[in-house]
Amino acid sequence: MRIQAIIEDKLQALEPTFMTVENESHRHNVPANSETHFKVTLVSSRFEGMMPVKRHQQIYALLADELAGPVHALALHPYTAAEWAARGEARPNSPNCRGGGAS
Template sequence: MSGNTPVENAMREKLKASLNPSHLEIINESYMHNVPKGAETHFKVVVVSDQFDNKPLLQRHRLVNKILDHELKNGVHALSINAKTPSQWQDSDRSVSPSPECRGGFGK
């Protein structure tokens, strides 16, 4: 973990503690938006957990949002969530699709 990414680090620790994921990626996509360099405002989360078994996608997203409630209320402007069960992850190509370019600002 890096000391210059406190929001990302907090998100990682909370998701690990709450979901015990078998796979976790937190991708800072802030650079794709009209924000200051080094900002931690836009993230994509890829999380694979047994806790998602028998839960529809909406419930999975709500669970992740609840875990990251503090961050979402304190500076995280956008959160893209990819929440899968271990079997869904195993059956997938295990890749993360790139996010589209920002349309709401001046870009990079």
């Protein structure tokens, strides 16, 4: 099973109303077809009343095995439904890689 699919499967535990898991490895200096850099945008009612750091900790706990192994970088964008609506349901852009040219 591909790493992206594993991440998507594990994050279902947060009962997302919206979720994207984007493999951004191609934007970094890694071999072709790598699965090392991901951006997660996730909207869940489970984040209500929770500070951002606690939201991140929940996601890190779910993905502990992946973060201990193949995943080098994980950009997290967790929102409540109201926060997501206030953003106009727009995913944040990722910065360009600063660790070298993309391959």
